[in-house]
Amino acid sequence: MGQTAIIGGGVIGLGVAWELARRGERVTVFERDRVGAGASSAAAGMLCPMAELDFVEDELLALKRDSLARYPEFARALQALTDLDVQLRLEGTLSVAIDRDDAADLRRHYEHRRSLDLPVEWFSGAQVRAAEPALSPRIQAAIYVPGEGQVDNRLLVTALARAAYLAGVEIREGVEVQEILTNGGRVRGVRTSQDLPFEHVVLAAGAWSRRLGLPGFNPPVRPVRGEMIAVMMEPGDALGCVVRAPDCYLVPRADGRLLIGATSDEVGFDTRITAGGLFELLRGATETLPGVREFEVVETWAGLRPGTLDNDPILGHTAIRGLVAATGHYRNGILLLPATAHYISEAVLSGSDPDAIAGFGPRRFDR
Numbered sequence: 246m247g248q249t250a251i252i253g254g255g256v257i258g259l260g261v262a263w264e265l266a267r268r269g270e271r272v273t274v275f276e277r278d279r280v281g282a283g284a285s286s287a288a289a290g291m292l293c294p295m296a297e298l299d300f301v302e303d304e305l306l307a308l309k310r311d312s313l314a315r316y317p318e319f320a321r322a323l324q325a326l327t328d329l330d331v332q333l334r335l336e337g338t339l340s341v342a343i344d345r346d347d348a349a350d351l352r353r354h355y356e357h358r359r360s361l362d363l364p365v366e367w368f369s370g371a372q373v374r375a376a377e378p379a380l381s382p383r384i385q386a387a388i389y390v391p392g393e394g395q396v397d398n399r400l401l402v403t404a405l406a407r408a409a410y411l412a413g414v415e416i417r418e419g420v421e422v423q424e425i426l427t428n429g430g431r432v433r434g435v436r437t438s439q440d441l442p443f444e445h446v447v448l449a450a451g452a453w454s455r456r457l458g459l460p461g462f463n464p465p466v467r468p469v470r471g472e473m474i475a476v477m478m479e480p481g482d483a484l485g486c487v488v489r490a491p492d493c494y495l496v497p498r499a500d501g502r503l504l505i506g507a508t509s510d511e512v513g514f515d516t517r518i519t520a521g522g523l524f525e526l527l528r529g530a531t532e533t534l535p536g537v538r539e540f541e542v543v544e545t546w547a548g549l550r551p552g553t554l555d556n557d558p559i560l561g562h563t564a565i566r567g568l569v570a571a572t573g574h575y576r577n578g579i580l581l582l583p584a585t586a587h588y589i590s591e592a593v594l595s596g597s598d599p600d601a602i603a604g605f606g607p608r609r610f611d612r
């Protein structure tokens with residue numbers, strides 16, 4: 246077996262590392278900060294391929310559903326190895342409409358999803374309140390999607406790092422890769438404070454991936470800031486499942502926290518938290534779940550989603566032999582983790598990209 250370097254210790258780098266090590270590869274993860282320092286700890290952990298569906302992303306939908314279907318086994322294997330429960334909860338999601346315009350819009354989404362044969366259900370306002378009594382009485386209707394849900398992404402980072410370590414992966418925190426080294430169209434290693442030889446290199450540096458571009462591969466990844474708030478729910482006003490509202494989403498964790506997210510700002514690598522961002526999130530949240538007004542604020546944070554030119558992930562072999570991309574997961578990196586780990590490790594070991602990720606190859610941007 247060969248030797249692989251993975252650049253980036255987020256869920257994607259760690260997930261690919263663990264999978265490769267399970268298959269016998271020798272793997273080193275380089276993380277310039279600490280594992281999970283990027284978007285992976287900032288996320289809300291929603292697993293919602295259908296609730297998030299737009300009118301135009303059918304190929305990505307197949308990959309997202311594939312990944313969601315892998316989650317129960319993925320979480321079971323992680324727990325068996327690490328003894329950590331990543332709190333996978335698939336109790337379904339509600340996308341709610343607050344006024345009549347929202348309801349008309351939601352109805353169009355519902356018809357579209359039905360036309361794709363997706364398992365979606367239409368709930369009246371009364372049905373919504375029967376399911377989640379703490380939601381606002383103003384809510385007109387909702388789409389319910391069974392089988393979707395969430396995972397605790399911070400626990401996921403911890404579990405993945407432990408699983409990768411136990412499988413034999415060397416995790417080098419505080420070590421930045423400055424450059425990917427090549428020779429004659431083939432990768433030959435990475436440069437940190439020294440040049441280190443590797444047979445394969447996987448680029449999983451999230452929003453920072455573009456900085457490691459080189460002639461023949463220049464990943465068009467940009468940072469998209471997302472701000473979030475966590476409040477502590479009061480028992481009488483608690484929420485049971487993930488709720489997506491017109492101006493925010495609400496993700497109730499098992500420990501009583503409610504995550505409210507997220508803004509979406511194109512402001513480069515700026516991770517400051519703004520008053521305007523928090524205001525918009527709280528406005529959307531109190532409109533959806535009035536009890537939020539009384540909840541204690543326990544945390545605010547911001548992270549950088551790795552967006553791409555077409556907002557699809559960049560997965561698979563580059564024009565440089567031995568260099569594989571696993572980046573650009575934008576809003577869906579937590580959801581796409583099990584599928585990415587599976588298909589990227591397959592690509593590294595076989596030398597060619599599996600069909601399931603063929604549409605997301607880095608060479609699509611050459612055209």
Ligand SMILES: Cc1cc2nc3c(=O)[nH]c(=O)nc-3n(C[C@H](O)[C@H](O)[C@H](O)COP(=O)(O)OP(=O)(O)OC[C@H]3O[C@@H](n4cnc5c(N)ncnc54)[C@H](O)[C@@H]3O)c2cc1C
Pocket residue numbers: 252253254255256257258275276277278279280281282283284285286287288289290291292420421422423449450451452453454457470471472473506507547548549550551571572573574575576577578579580581
């Ligand atoms: C507010 C917010 C909410 C989100 N909610 C969801 C959600 O509900 N569901 C979902 O599926 N997705 C969600 N996402 C998206 C998800 O978080 C990302 O798609 C995913 O975490 C990307 O993982 P990654 O490992 O590619 O990147 P990251 O987690 O950003 O990891 C990249 C790592 O690479 C390191 N690095 C960078 N450059 C170098 C270098 N040169 N050398 C060494 N290390 C380097 C960084 O320090 C970082 O730790 C959300 C994102 C945000 C910001």
